[in-house]
Structures are given as structure tokens and as C-alpha cells.
Amino acid sequence: MPNRLLCLAGACLILTSAPAAAQQTLNLSIGYFAPQGADARARGDVLSANQSFLTFDIEDFGGAAVGGEWLVPIGQFLEGGVGAGFSRRTVHSVYSDFVDNDGTEIEQDLRLRIMPIAFTFRVTPLGQSSPVQPYLGAGLGIFSWRYSETGEFVDFGAQRAIFRDAFVATGSEPGSIILGGVRFVGERVSTGFEIRHQRARADLASGFEGDVLDLGGWTYQLTVGARF
Numbered sequence: 001m002p003n004r005l006l007c008l009a010g011a012c013l014i015l016t017s018a019p020a021a022a023q024q025t026l027n028l029s030i031g032y033f034a035p036q037g038a039d040a041r042a043r044g045d046v047l048s049a050n051q052s053f054l055t056f057d058i059e060d061f062g063g064a065a066v067g068g069e070w071l072v073p074i075g076q077f078l079e080g081g082v083g084a085g086f087s088r089r090t091v092h093s094v095y096s097d098f099v100d101n102d103g104t105e106i107e108q109d110l111r112l113r114i115m116p117i118a119f120t121f122r123v124t125p126l127g128q129s130s131p132v133q134p135y136l137g138a139g140l141g142i143f144s145w146r147y148s149e150t151g152e153f154v155d156f157g158a159q160r161a162i163f164r165d166a167f168v169a170t171g172s173e174p175g176s177i178i179l180g181g182v183r184f185v186g187e188r189v190s191t192g193f194e195i196r197h198q199r200a201r202a203d204l205a206s207g208f209e210g211d212v213l214d215l216g217g218w219t220y221q222l223t224v225g226a227r228f
Contacts (some may be wrong), residue, residue: 023128024228025071025190031221033065033087033114036214042201046147046210047110053209054108056093061112063089065219069118076127081120081139085219088113098154100162108151114215115144116198118177133192134182141177143200143215146170149208167207173215175200183223190225 038058041048047058069083089112094105120139126132150166176199183192200215 023073025225026228027069027071027083027190027223027225029065029067029069029085029194029221029223031065031194031219032062034059034062034218034220035112036216041216042212042214044210044212045201045214046204046208046212047214049208049210050093050110050149053096054093055096056091056110060091061089061110062217063087065221067116067221071122071225073128074121076129077124079122079124079128079135081118081122081137083118083120085116085118086114087219095154098160100152106152106154106162108149108153111146111148111150112213113146116177117142117144120177120179122179131185132182133185134180136180138179139177141175141198141200142172143175143198143202144170144172145202145213145215147202147204147213169202169204169208169213171202173200173202175215181223183225185227188227190223190227192223192225194221194223195219196221 035058065085065087067083067085069081071079071081073079091110093108093110098106100106118139118141120137122135122137124133124135148168152162152164155161155163177196179194179196181192181194183190196219198216202213204211204213
């Protein structure tokens with residue numbers, strides 16, 4: 001399913017880009033990704049489930065995000081874009097109510113990586129010729145992800161044995177993107193600020209406390225574009 005969506009979105013962008021090839025922009029971005037908050041995460045989310053017995057904050061999964069995007073005008077007030085991004089964060093956790101026999105903490109590292117490919121369309125109310133261009137947009141994302149839990153764990157059988165292991169899940173999931181921002185446009189370079197929200201979730205196999213992983217969150221980013 002994600003591969004079909006990628007092909008469809010890519011074909012739409014290619015078909016609409018030809019008339020405005022001379023006005024394209026290549027954007028680079030750097031910013032901060034904030035995961036969906038604890039009170040808004042999907043039902044059955046693994047991070048929410050882990051908080052019932054591990055000590056950590058979901059906000060700790062926020063961190064640096066980088067990306068690149070190719071933007072193509074479609075007439076005066078609309079443009080299409082295709083881009084990719086990357087964010088990764090490792091969060092240290094411990095069991096809330098249990099310690100090892102020697103009194104030391106039972107520790108794990110929880111790691112989440114998200115690499116979105118985004119196909120978006122934007123409305124620019126002031127037009128492509130304005131030096132100040134606010135915009136709103138939406139689109140489709142394909143979110144490549146990897147989630148792992150590595151370290152010490154408790155087997156809650158009769159012996160309550162402590163063991164070391166690594167649990168890993170990966171995949172790609174479709175989702176939605178909404179965005180808004182403003183850019184300041186010169187003859188060859190543009191700069192700006194953008195906020196975007198992504199919404200997606202992945203199903204997890206057995207072995208994790210939760211059966212889904214919420215991939216949603218907010219990205220706040222500065223952009224620099226080369227116009228050609």
C-alpha cells in the first residue's frame with residue numbers, strides 16, 4: 001500500500017511541475033521534532049503502555065530534525081512539494097518499582113527513528129511574486145520508522161529473573177501532514193519558518209507492551225531555499 005501511494009503522489013507532482021520548471025526551490029530545513037503528547041497518543045501506544053512500569057518522559061523523544069524539499073509552483077497561488085526528513089532519539093529508562101538484587105537500577109534504552117517522505121501541496125495567498133509569502137498546506141507522508149528497546153528486563157514469572165535482550169520493530173506507514181509557515185523571498189535565496197503536524201501509527205508485533213506505535217507529532221523548523 002505505501003509503495004502505491006508513493007507512485008501516485010510522485011506522478012501527480014511530475015505532471016504538474018513541467019510548466020513552472022524555471023521557478024523551482026530546493027529547501028533545506030533544521031528544527032525540532034516534538035512527539036505527540038501523552039494525553040493525545042493513539043490507543044494501545046507502546047510508549048504510553050511502557051510508562052505503567054518504566055520511568056521516562058514521552059517528551060524526551062523530542063529532538064533535532066533535518067530535511068530537504070523540492071518545491072514547484074503550479075500557477076500563481078499553488079505549489080507542490082516532495083521532501084524527506086530524519087529524526088532519531090534515544091531515551092534512557094528504568095523500572096519504576098523494581099531494582100536488581102544488588103540494589104542497582106534495571107535499565108533500558110528506548111530508541112525511536114522516523115524518516116518521513118512527504119508529498120505536499122501549498123496555497124500561497126499573496127502569490128509567487130510577493131517577497132513575503134505566508135502559506136498553508138497539506139499532504140501525504142510515508143513514514144519509515146524503527147523502534148527498539150535494549151537493556152535489562154524482568155521476567156515476571158515465579159523467579160522474577162532479570163535478563164538482557166533487545167526488541168526491535170521496523171516498517172513504513174502512510175499518514176497525513178498539515179503545515180503552515182512564512183518565507184521571505186529574494187532573487188536567488190529564500191528563508192522562512194514552518195510548523196508541520198504529522199499523523200500516523202504503526203502496528204507492532206507481540207513482544208512489546210503496546211500493540212501500536214504512535215508516529216505523530218509536531219515539527220518546528222527553519223528553512224533556507226535556493227531558487228532556480
